[in-house]
Amino acid sequence: MAEVLTGIAVATESLTLCIKAVGVLKRFYVTVKEAREDLNKILNLVGRTRNRIELMKMTLIELRKSTDPGIAAGFITACDGLNRTLEDLVQEASAIANGQSRFGIARRLKWSMSHSKVEELVRKLAEQEKEVTNSYMMLNSLTCLRTQQELQKLTRSSDERSEITIAFCQESEERLSDVSTLRNSSEEPAGRVRTWLGHVITDHHSSEYLQLRNELSEAVYWGDWEVVFNKLEEGLRTYGELWGNATRMKDRSQYHHLSMWTPLHQAVYHHAPAYVVERLLEYGSFKTLRTRTSEFGYRNLTPLELAHEMEVFHLYHILSPVIKQPLPPDTLQRIEYNFHRLIRSEIGLRVDTEKLYLPVLEALTELDGETVWFPIKFGYPGAGYLFQLLGRELQVKSVNIQAKASEILYRVMEDDIYETDQISNFAGDLKQEENMAEEDTMGSLPFKLEQ
Template sequence: MAEVLTGIAVATESLTLCIKAVVILKRFYVTVKEAREDLNKILNLVGRTRNRIELMKITLIELRKTTDPGITAGFIAACDGLNGTLKELVQEASTIANGRSRFGIARRLKWSMSHSKVEELVRKLAEQEKEVTNSYMMLNSLTSLRTQQELQRLTRSSDERSEITIAFCQESEERLSDVSTLRSSSEEPLSRPRTWLGHTITDYHSPEYLQLRDELSEAVYWGDWDVVFNKLEEGFRTFGELWGNAPRVKDRAQYHHLSMWTPLHQAVYHHAPVHVVERLLEYGAFRAEMLRTRKSEFGHPNLTPLELAHEMEVYHLYDILRPVIKRPLPPDTLQRIEYNFHRLIRSEIGQCVDTAKLYLPVLEVLKELDGEAVWFPIKFGHPGAGYLFQLLGRELQVKSVNIQDKASETLYRVMEDDIYETDQIFNFAGDLKQKRDIDEEDTAQPLSFKLEL
């Protein structure tokens, strides 16, 4: 048992080092063009190794009562070499972190490791990742703890979680910007980014757009849900926007009379059935605590849909209107990231933020999403302008489209300390919406764990 406990302790140390290295490298990963290929290899290897060690640790915990000597010797030996390499990697990664590039300053990071040093780290990590994997497979084989099918499934899931992909892929960009393709598209609303409707007044909108938004607002006001969903679908097909959060827009002279009641507020007011709220959520409605009315005839002017349901005792909507947190984040961290995002928008758009009465994105809504992107269209200036943004970990990934010039694109990583411009953003599978670890065929009967020593 002592050897198994030693193995668990070694695995814990290795996991800590893996996480520390990945956190530092991911933070500054895309600011160093010259080293991206090398960093890509290292991050993939560290990610796979970390996931293998996690599996090994779980296995050792299950076997902690065994008295079989030598059962974990191979794993401990593999981790000893791995930990030395990881400590070296953490030291190099910390050097990178100390030379970070800041928004508005031309200075760029300089990669501190020579190419030969990087190659050596990649080679060592690859060998050690293979040793850890072999140890894990051998341990399960010796103990008959898991079937071959279960091992393959766990290994496949482990590899998927360490994959790196390019953020804001070309296909999603084309679907986002080419409104003409939407008129005949069979695409469903849930397959597109939600829309942040930041234009609260009628300026800069086309007459066709304003007419359809007004028709939607009228239908929502009267609780005519068949018409509401027809208008939502028409807005989605015609303008490529999801209007689940759409308040009534007013002309500039009436700006101070905006109520900011969303369709969810009106659904509560009309005691709509649950399926109506479910469909509004499909069209991009948010439940967020920060999305509040500005006017109300009830006890308080600033109400969320859930608070309105409480005021009106609409009990059957309580559960579905409760905020859903899929991306937990400290409030002060999110507030600083939001401040920097708004600073970025103001730096690019300038005084138009205030003159156009833009309602800048409230990032609390992103906590409801599992890494999905949100589209904030800008209706003045160049066609198709806007911001595509998503929250991953403790950073906001932003793509500025057609803001500065026609056909211009700029990528930013917005963090709580500053804004970092880059030429490409990568997503890590572990940060994205989690895939199911168990396939459909595996759910028919429970996994069979057995211990035969």
């Protein structure tokens, strides 16, 4: 029993070190061309080892009532060596990160760890990963906790979770401006990238687009849900946009009268059945967006707050936001401020003259790393921003903003905005974006950036 408890404690210590090592390394992974291959090896090894230790800890917890004094001894020995290596890795990486990891748009971090040191760490980690894996397999085979097939399945799953993938992959980007590929699409809306509808006035849209959006708003206003879902599907097929958060658009003179009620707010107002709300969520509706005006006690209401005001009890549960990426409010506010600053630095005064509704990042805390597409309807065709929240940073791709066929990657953090040449997803933290398309704006003129 004592050996098993000691093994659980050692596993917990090893997991903590793995998490710390990955956290330190990935802070500057995407900015260092010279070190990316070396860091990739280490991150993969640490990620796989971390997942193996998680499996071992789970096994030891299952065996915590065992009376065999030596059942966890091999694993403890393997973890002791691993922990020493991880401590060296964390110390080395922390020194580099803390000393030089402040990188701006005009600066790049230089990797100071020698290749010989990296190769030695990789060799040690690979050996210790093998020892941990062997301990795990042996323990399970001795105790008959799992079949060989189950062990192989768990191992494959842990390896998949440790893979590093590239965000904003080229395969998806090729569809950005190809609206025609969406016109006959029969894919479910949940398989499409969410759309941030930042254009709330009628400028820069075709008459066909405006008519369809108006028909949707009218159907939502009267609670005609069959028509609503027909219009949502038509908007997806025709323009490649998810209109689950579509507000009523107005002309420029009526901008100050925008209520910013989304279909979810209207569903609450009409006491819609739960299946209607569930279907709206499939079309990308956010639960945390707020109104600008209302006739109730407060102007800025979420759908859940509106349900509370109107005592629509049957929607309480489904409208309660599930926060998948919890961030301190001040941190989220600073990241959002810097994201808006980035957009203003690229688009200039047109953010204000075009009355753009800039993304509210609180909505992204509902998502498990999903990508959101913010189309810009003026300037170059297919212009917009892809963005996704990963931990305490926002990963952004500026598409066709500064020039035709231009792409610039940014990491937006609470302290500043950093330009990079590659963005990666670690250990399956993010889902890669799905198809998206932009309304054809070939007739529009490119805008000029503010100097």
